[in-house]
Amino acid sequence: MLNASLKELAARLSAGKLSSVDLTGEFLKRIKALNPRLNAFITVDEAASLAEARAADALRAAGRATPLTGIPIAWKDIFCTRGWLTTCGSKILSNFVSPYDAHVVERLKAAGTVSLGKTNMDEFAMGSSNETSFYGPVKNPWDERAVPGGSSGGSAAAVAARLAPAATGTDTGGSIRQPAALCGISGIKPTYGVVSRYGMIAFASSLDQGGPMAKSAEDLAWLLNAMAGFDQRDSTSLNREPEDDGRDLERPLTGLRIGLPREYFAEGLAADVAKAVDVAIAECRKLGATTVEVSLPKTRLSVPAYYVLAPAEASSNLARFDGVRYGYRAPRYSDLMDMYRKTRAEGFGAEVKRRILIGTYVLSHGYYDAYYLQAQKLRRLIADDFRKAFEACDVIMGPTSPTTAFNLGERTADPVQMYLSDIYTIAVNLAGLPGMSIPCGFGDKGRPVGLQIVGNYFAEAKMLNVAHRYQKATDWHLRLPPNI
Ligand code: GLN
Numbered sequence: 001m002l003n004a005s006l007k008e009l010a011a012r013l014s015a016g017k018l019s020s021v022d023l024t025g026e027f028l029k030r031i032k033a034l035n036p037r038l039n040a041f042i043t044v045d046e047a048a049s050l051a052e053a054r055a056a057d058a059l060r061a062a063g064r065a066t067p068l069t070g071i072p073i074a075w076k077d078i079f080c081t082r083g084w085l086t087t088c089g090s091k092i093l094s095n096f097v098s099p100y101d102a103h104v105v106e107r108l109k110a111a112g113t114v115s116l117g118k119t120n121m122d123e124f125a126m127g128s129s130n131e132t133s134f135y136g137p138v139k140n141p142w143d144e145r146a147v148p149g150g151s152s153g154g155s156a157a158a159v160a161a162r163l164a165p166a167a168t169g170t171d172t173g174g175s176i177r178q179p180a181a182l183c184g185i186s187g188i189k190p191t192y193g194v195v196s197r198y199g200m201i202a203f204a205s206s207l208d209q210g211g212p213m214a215k216s217a218e219d220l221a222w223l224l225n226a227m228a229g230f231d232q233r234d235s236t237s238l239n240r241e242p243e244d245d246g247r248d249l250e251r252p253l254t255g256l257r258i259g260l261p262r263e264y265f266a267e268g269l270a271a272d273v274a275k276a277v278d279v280a281i282a283e284c285r286k287l288g289a290t291t292v293e294v295s296l297p298k299t300r301l302s303v304p305a306y307y308v309l310a311p312a313e314a315s316s317n318l319a320r321f322d323g324v325r326y327g328y329r330a331p332r333y334s335d336l337m338d339m340y341r342k343t344r345a346e347g348f349g350a351e352v353k354r355r356i357l358i359g360t361y362v363l364s365h366g367y368y369d370a371y372y373l374q375a376q377k378l379r380r381l382i383a384d385d386f387r388k389a390f391e392a393c394d395v396i397m398g399p400t401s402p403t404t405a406f407n408l409g410e411r412t413a414d415p416v417q418m419y420l421s422d423i424y425t426i427a428v429n430l431a432g433l434p435g436m437s438i439p440c441g442f443g444d445k446g447r448p449v450g451l452q453i454v455g456n457y458f459a460e461a462k463m464l465n466v467a468h469r470y471q472k473a474t475d476w477h478l479r480l481p482p483n484i
Contacts, residue, residue: 090124
């Protein structure tokens with residue numbers, strides 16, 4: 001049951017062997033038992049979840065079920081969910097009950113999924129370890145001394161510890177892929193514009209993209225099909241013909257060209273991660289793929305470019321949190337300006353303030369050309385790197401993260417060290433490409449290693465194909481943390 005795929009769960013639900021109420025109840029029980037240790041959920045509401053499960057069972061009884069009807073899903077707390085607390089991991093939204101559903105939530109609910117709760121995350125998705133959350137850090141189910149990665153660390157830990165069959169995440173610079181890697185699960189960040197950002201609390205709008213986190217590529221395909229789609233309320237949502245991202249899952253890998261970026265296997269990559277990734281690539285060769293070296297020479301510059309652009313956008317997006325209409329408001333103040341100041345000083349954590357300061361600085365008169373404009377030019381060059389690489393290969397493969405999960409507290413004192421956790425993921429967001437991570441073994445400390453697969457624009461079906469064939473030949477995605 002813990003390892004049942006969405007397809008298996010759907011089959012049992014549709015055969016009447018399982019009700020959504022029982023299935024949801026099972027996961028709520030696991031959350032009750034394990035969440036006090038892991039802190040993966042910020043909000044759980046058993047009565048609300050069971051009411052949704054009963055409604056799903058009723059839909060099925062009425063013959064109006066889709067395959068996902070009755071399947072429970074956890075929402076990253078960045079997604080607005082009607083009637084549920086939606087905090088974004090921040091004190092400033094610690095009292096915000098959303099009056100509406102995000103587009104992604106609407107779509108999955110329309111498919112009949114049941115809300116299991118809201119998962120913990122780095123404050124406003126700024127972080128790589130879940131340690132910036134106002135609600136405290138999440139523990140990695142594989143080793144509770146370790147971080148789960150971030151910012152979708154609660155979702156990753158929930159799926160890894162089987163507190164939920166699947167979850168949603170968002171990825172601005174790696175926040176789906178890096179926690180998926182550190183927790184030994186699968187996650188995909190779609191091509192920018194494929195999933196609507198409506199109701200997904202904005203961090204850096206030109207980079208943010210929602211996506212599913214689950215046990216396997218097959219599950220991801222099911223979820224992505226339900227999540228993706230045009231939405232006129234997001235001006236960057238793409239109006240494309242709907243496609244089935246699971247259509248190529250079973251296609252053999254014969255003839256597939258895998259590009260291995262020289263820069264992803266160089267200095268900075270931990271030996272244990274390199275070893276597991278090499279073995280995974282050898283496995284893909286056995287499955288019929290060929291490999292070719294490619295180069296992404298601007299990799300080194302992706303982190304500095306991102307840490308100009310993302311804070312610039314964040315400084316603008318976060319201006320709306322001012323204590324006026326919703327969210328936290330400082331209890332004592334003298335006038336309006338003082339209310340703004342105190343609300344933001346008390347409501348935001350240190351990392352969020354650092355980003356707002358950096359963002360405001362790089363957009364200031366006199367610095368705009370020196371920083372912001374330069375970073376925008378770099379962004380174009382980084383996208384060009386990928387364009388050239390994809391002339392020689394169909395997908396790019398490499399490590400998702402340079403190391404396995406690090407210990408809680410290990411990198412909090414040094415932001416630059418923390419930022420480098422995303423050295424292999426950030427360029428993908430800057431280019432707007434789809435990227436995913438799947439488990440491919442364990443490092444020296446017994447902590448999971450993630451294999452990153454990057455595709456060309458709209459190559460989600462191909463990436464899921466590669467991942468699925470790999471998962472059919474291996475069982476890393478079915479391994480369970482020892483103490484859960
Ligand atoms: N770790 C990166 C950051 O802190 C990326 C976070 C994300 O993808 N949301 O900005």
